[in-house]
Amino acid sequence: MSHGRSLAVADLDGLRSVGRGSAAGEEEEVDRFDVLPDALLLVVFNRLGDVKALGRLCAVSRRFRALVAHVEDVVVRVDCVVSDESSPSDGAGAGFGKPRGVFSKLTHLLLCSLVKPFQALGQILSPPPSCTCADAAYDKPSSSEVPHHSPSEVLKNFEAIRRLRIELPHGELGDEGVLLKWRANFGSTLENCVILCASSVESSSNPGQTPSFNGTSTGGDVCGGIPDSFYTDGSLKRRVVWTISSLIAASARHYLLNPITADHGSLQSLHLTDADGQGVLSMDQRQIQELRAKPSIASGDSQRTLLPALSMRLWYAHRLELPCGMVLKGATLLAIRPSNNEEAGGSWAPEAFEEPYRTATKLLMKTKTYCLEMNSF
Numbered sequence: 001m002s003h004g005r006s007l008a009v010a011d012l013d014g015l016r017s018v019g020r021g022s023a024a025g026e027e028e029e030v031d032r033f034d035v036l037p038d039a040l041l042l043v044v045f046n047r048l049g050d051v052k053a054l055g056r057l058c059a060v061s062r063r064f065r066a067l068v069a070h071v072e073d074v075v076v077r078v079d080c081v082v083s084d085e086s087s088p089s090d091g092a093g094a095g096f097g098k099p100r101g102v103f104s105k106l107t108h109l110l111l112c113s114l115v116k117p118f119q120a121l122g123q124i125l126s127p128p129p130s131c132t133c134a135d136a137a138y139d140k141p142s143s144s145e146v147p148h149h150s151p152s153e154v155l156k157n158f159e160a161i162r163r164l165r166i167e168l169p170h171g172e173l174g175d176e177g178v179l180l181k182w183r184a185n186f187g188s189t190l191e192n193c194v195i196l197c198a199s200s201v202e203s204s205s206n207p208g209q210t211p212s213f214n215g216t217s218t219g220g221d222v223c224g225g226i227p228d229s230f231y232t233d234g235s236l237k238r239r240v241v242w243t244i245s246s247l248i249a250a251s252a253r254h255y256l257l258n259p260i261t262a263d264h265g266s267l268q269s270l271h272l273t274d275a276d277g278q279g280v281l282s283m284d285q286r287q288i289q290e291l292r293a294k295p296s297i298a299s300g301d302s303q304r305t306l307l308p309a310l311s312m313r314l315w316y317a318h319r320l321e322l323p324c325g326m327v328l329k330g331a332t333l334l335a336i337r338p339s340n341n342e343e344a345g346g347s348w349a350p351e352a353f354e355e356p357y358r359t360a361t362k363l364l365m366k367t368k369t370y371c372l373e374m375n376s377f
Contacts, residue, residue: 034063041067049075051154072162072266076151078169152259162268164260171278172249173242177201179328180242182279183352184250187290189297190307192337193250194352196361197242199235199330204321225368226316239332243312246279247336252304253281254296261292299377309339312372315364322363324356333364339373 045067048054051074058065151166173180179201184193230236253272261267267288272281283291296305313335320331335349350361 038067042070045071046073049073051076069157070160071158072160074155074158074161074164076154076164076166078151078167151256152263155260155264158264160266161264162266164264164267164270166272168272168274171274171276172252173245173278180246180278181353181357182246182250184279184281185287186250186254186281186283186305187287188294189305190251190338191287192335192348193247194349194361195243195246195334195336196353196357197239197332198328199238202327202329204325204327226370227318230316235330243334247307248304249279250281251299251307254305255298255303257283258291258295261288262295307377309376310336310374311339311341312336312374314370314372315367316370317364317367320360320363322356322359326356328360331360331364333361
């Protein structure tokens with residue numbers, strides 16, 4: 001994607017430099033860039049994609065401004081997320097550091113043994129839409145202060161978006177040294193979610209060897225199980241926190257997409273991810289149409305989508321060594337779907353991640369399967 005944008009910028013610069021040359025003997029400079037057809041310019045603009053760069057193009061001419069409105073491939077990179085714990089009196093720079101993560105807040109709730117801790121989850125969700133900030137595509141800030149715009153505001157002047165990608169500056173869950181990745185698919189509510197996590201990631205002393213679980217070859221099915229210590233040393237509690245935190249993060253992201261899908265009838269695909277590569281929320285055209293026809297239901301007073309009762313399948317390996325030389329300790333995989341979904345198996349799970357995590361997912365699914373249920377929340 002970045003290479004394509006570089007080429008697009010080079011194309012624009014090159015065409016502009018050629019167009020500005022004046023013929024000998026001519027009294028006025030002829031801009032040959034103006035004679036290029038709109039269709040060709042839209043090809044270049046679509047390769048550019050980034051909403052800030054497109055916003056700058058709008059300042060070039062009325063023609064560019066009109067064409068940008070018809071760009072089909074758009075990428076919105078959110079510069080920062082303002083913590084909902086900051087107050088207006090904190091000053092112009094308040095709240096622009098990385099906010100305290102959902103993970104740390106949930107851990108505090110669980111470890112402090114608060115009464116009915118899960119009823120308090122709604123109080124620690126992601127900030128409301130007005131707390132995301134990015135440069136508006138078309139509007140210039142009227143002062144030196146950093147403008148605050150939700151993605152839906154940034155996109156308000158685009159009329160023909162088909163493929164949209166929104167990238168947050170970082171994942172919601174912060175716990176250094178831990179591997180945590182998730183991918184969720186939504187329609188009007190959660191359709192499926194895959195979570196891959198590990199207590200730590202190390203490098204193997206013998207990379208390239210046959211992958212193994214605790215030193216046992218994986219030539220066939222591995223029937224290993226979860227050791228008793230898993231239930232007593234806090235490992236189970238940590239994975240409960242990771243699972244709920246990932247689901248909350250996914251449902252909070254999904255809730256923010258309601259106005260975007262309602263305002264852009266041409267949308268065919270939508271991906272909401274983060275620069276850390278921690279989580280990805282995906283929606284295809286069918287799912288977008290479903291959300292448009294049946295907007296998501298909020299969970300209580302919170303800024304997130306209500307999740308249905310869920311059926312989970314869990315796989316665990318105390319030590320998982322991958323062919324690339326990566327070693328996952330306490331590797332855990334969860335495949336999650338609504339309880340009323342007939343396709344409750346996890347055969348779709350490996351497609352959620354790129355390598356080497358796709359291989360890790362396939363290997364974990366050879367271990368013993370554990371089934372869990374979770375109520376709607």
